[in-house]
């Protein structure tokens with residue numbers, strides 16, 4: 001398998017230092033919009049992207065079956081441009097990876113973004129200099145640039161996690177990680193394939209691989225609930241109405257808990273009789289998608305008894321679909337539904353009825369080691385031609401830590417975040433002036449409509465830069481007090497839910513040795529209200545420094561007039 005951390009390979013170079021107002025790291029949904037928005041303010045912006053193309057997560061995750069698992073089509077895309085909404089024709093309710101990547105490439109061309117994006121360039125280091133109030137950013141190509149601001153749009157699900165299973169590097173067959181899927185087509189036909197991992201990626205990939213492979217062995221550590229995606233062609237009438245009412249729909253999405261247009265339920269699951277609940281769950285199961293969790297009852301994620309009702313329903317579905325009772329038993333999940341990333345599938349449980357698919361329950365039959373020929377579990381050998389690692393990511397904080405920026409006094413992010421992933425507003429970090437995150441720890445990130453969330457955060461960052469420029473300020477930095485109370489709020493909201501009770505990548509439990517902390521702000525619109533209020537109060541919770549006169553930016557006047 002190729003090195004899954006190529007961005008850690010440094011190259012030396014001695015070129016001249018170029019100066020920008022802003023360096024953006026990453027050219028996915030977040031980075032592309034940050035470039036468009038900040039450049040539109042008259043700022044000079046340089047984007048560094050390690051991949052050979054734009055797209056971020058959608059560039060890397062090209063494994064078979066990869067699809068949007070949120071309400072898709074015109075609702076999982078940029079919202080800022082009505083023209084763009086009118087121009088781009090989504091064809092399916094759950095667009096596949098190719099469609100999303102094609103869309104992002106269209107956006108890059110449509111808004112002339114490519115001229116400011118440098119591809120195949122990993123940011124290897126970033127250091128803040130207090131005297132100049134600027135960051136020096138180093139890259140894998142040897143280019144070193146200076147910028148007043150750094151916007152890290154590196155993605156919540158970028159740092160692919162390769163588990164430390166004995167012998168993994170000795171495997172002699174083909175080996176791929178779903179989050180680092182090769183550009184070239186991968187052929188499964190006639191091959192004995194093994195897949196480790198049954199999260200969103202595994203559950204999407206397994207039915208597709210099973211259709212082609214001679215035999216597929218699924219190595220499952222934690223059984224999962226999954227809901228049929230029921231992907232289908234988009235109703236043109238839905239698209240027409242969305243286009244006609246875009247401003248109102250955008251406002252509605254922005255004000256919604258998840259950033260999308262789910263109907264909001266009004267009843268507790270415990271207000272209904274078992275028969276009524278069954279009817280509600282069955283109707284939403286037939287409809288497909290996340291409505292079963294988001295539009296059925298108010299308290300599935302806050303009340304254990306309510307959650308058990310939907311867990312029982314979903315376990316019943318597994319029993320009904322999977323013909324072999326022993327396989328169905330192994331597939332039976334037992335955590336609180338929704339507290340791991342909810343899964344949408346296209347025939348996942350049905351796949352276990354195929355003759356060419358075997359399920360190994362690693363809780364009963366753990367992996368002992370990987371050999372050159374396959375996987376050895378406690379109960380036997382499993383010869384393989386190909387091994388797929390669907391083992392997830394060092395999520396939310398992992399990609400930022402791989403850059404490991406050095407802030408005030410040279411403090412590294414690894415030191416700062418050695419025990420807790422503290423942030424203020426999920427966008428800034430005390431000790432790291434003029435440094436911003438899109439979808440950072442402490443923001444709604446993966447539990448809000450991500451393109452929309454990235455737009456709203458980028459706009460806030462733009463307002464912040466404009467404020468500094470208009471007031472002759474050179475640096476902004478969160479205070480430790482503001483950070484402490486922000487973290488307390490994130491934890492307090494999470495503790496009203498069942499999320500912290502489950503081991504998941506939301507809590508960091510999937511990465512050995514990672515500090516446990518629920519890193520998602522679950523406030524939805526409350527979060528964006530906090531952002532607006534902090535800005536309206538003159539950037540409350542921040543220390544604002546006067547601009548060093550020698551560092552006055554050439555584009556200051558342009559930015560101030562926007």
Ligand code: NA7
Nearest residue numbers: 163197198199200201202221222341390391392393505510
């Ligand atoms: P996930 O959801 O983190 O899933 C990773 C899976 O890999 C999960 O089933 C893990 O089991 C399993 N895993 C991880 N390490 C091991 C080891 N050492 N042995 C066996 N099994 C292991 O990542 P995904 O890529 O599926 O999902 C991320 C997606 O979320 C993203 O692509 C979006 O679609 C949304 P565990 O549950 O930890 O027991």
